Amino acid sequence: xxxxxxxxxxxxxxxxxxxxxxxxxxxxxxxxxxxxxxxxxxxxxxxxxxxxxxxxxxxxxxxxxxxxxxxxxxxxxxxxxxxxxxxxxxxxxxxxxxxxxxxxxxxxxxxxxxxx
Amino acid sequence: xxxxxxxxxxxxxxxxxxxxxxxxxxxxxxxxxxxxxxxxxxxxxxxxxxxxxxxxxxxxxxxxxxxxxxxxxxxxxxxxxxxxxxxxxxxxxxxxxxxxxxxxxxxxxxxxx
Numbered sequence: 001x002x003x004x005x006x007x008x009x010x011x012x013x014x015x016x017x018x019x020x021x022x023x024x025x026x027x028x029x030x031x032x033x034x035x036x037x038x039x040x041x042x043x044x045x046x047x048x049x050x051x052x053x054x055x056x057x058x059x060x061x062x063x064x065x066x067x068x069x070x071x072x073x074x075x076x077x078x079x080x081x082x083x084x085x086x087x088x089x090x091x092x093x094x095x096x097x098x099x100x101x102x103x104x105x106x107x108x109x110x111x112x113x114x115x116x
Numbered sequence: 117x118x119x120x121x122x123x124x125x126x127x128x129x130x131x132x133x134x135x136x137x138x139x140x141x142x143x144x145x146x147x148x149x150x151x152x153x154x155x156x157x158x159x160x161x162x163x164x165x166x167x168x169x170x171x172x173x174x175x176x177x178x179x180x181x182x183x184x185x186x187x188x189x190x191x192x193x194x195x196x197x198x199x200x201x202x203x204x205x206x207x208x209x210x211x212x213x214x215x216x217x218x219x220x221x222x223x224x225x226x227x228x229x
Contacts, residue, residue: 004159031214042203042219043160055214090159097214104150105217107159 004108006091012114015081021111023074023091031097032074033105034066035090043090049074050097081115088112120204120220127226128194136189136223138204143184148207150217151178151189153200160203163189199227 004025013019023032031050035043048056049068063085065077074091088110095103120140128134140149148167152160164171164178166187171178177190191198201222209215 042222044219045216048214048216050214056210056216092159097216104162104165105160107152107161109157109159 004091004093004106006089006108006111008111009109010112010114012116013078013081014116015083017081018077018079020078021076021089021091021113023076023093023108024072025093025106026072027093027106028071029093029095029106030071031094031103032068033092033094034074034076035092035107037088037090037110039087047076048097055097078113081113083115086113086115119218120206122202122204122220122223124221125224125226127228128191130196130227130229131193134191134194134198134225136191136202136204136225137186138188138220139186140204140206141185143206144208146209149178149180149184149187150205150207151176151202152205152219153198153202154222155200163202165207194225194227196227196229199225201225 007022033048034046037043045058046060047066052068063080067075090110091108092105094105120138122138148165150165151163153163154160164173164176166178166180179188201224203222204220206218
């Protein structure tokens with residue numbers, strides 16, 4: 001099974017709402033990633049978790065809060081978002097994230113988020 | 117940050133070879149070159165990667181220039197299912213403890229029947 005699943009597929013939320021995005025993988029991977037992708041642009045890295053610890057935060061605003069409850073699950077908690085946060089949010093995983101690793105990343109299909 | 121540049125779009129005919137170029141003049145010695153593609157309404161999908169030598173796999177070939185400042189992804193026989201955005205990516209190490217993918221802007225490949 002080389003699948004990364006993401007729920008929900010689509011999410012519409014108001015600026016005062018609190019919602020969460022969920023990502024799951026059962027490949028035994030120890031590194032998990034959140035990316036943001038605006039229309040017709042490449043994905044931009046937001047966060048990296050390595051062995052359930054946050055290893056990279058790309059200066060993401062605090063209204064985005066990641067969580068890695070266990071090695072298979074990655075959440076992204078959303079609160080007080082702005083309309084410009086509307087985008088496709090992609091989750092990915094890899095065996096690990098060490099520089100010496102040549103492991104590739106497996107991406108989920110993404111959650112399409114619209115902030116009204 | 118290291119950076120890649122790619123043409124915005126390219127066209128190919130079905131069953132013909134496609135050469136997708138990428139420039140990465142600021143690449144450092146330990147950066148890997150990765151290629152991913154993204155089909156409509158899907159997440160990116162790994163295609164191939166390399167460091168210095170040319171690489172082949174069942175999907176494609178990767179030709180890396182001797183000075184590593186450019187590379188070319190080669191699809192040997194394009195099919196309609198190969199129509200996608202192809203990203204040339206540098207995988208860079210961060211602080212000796214982790215690594216990240218830096219995506220280029222991508223080339224939209226159209227395949228004509």
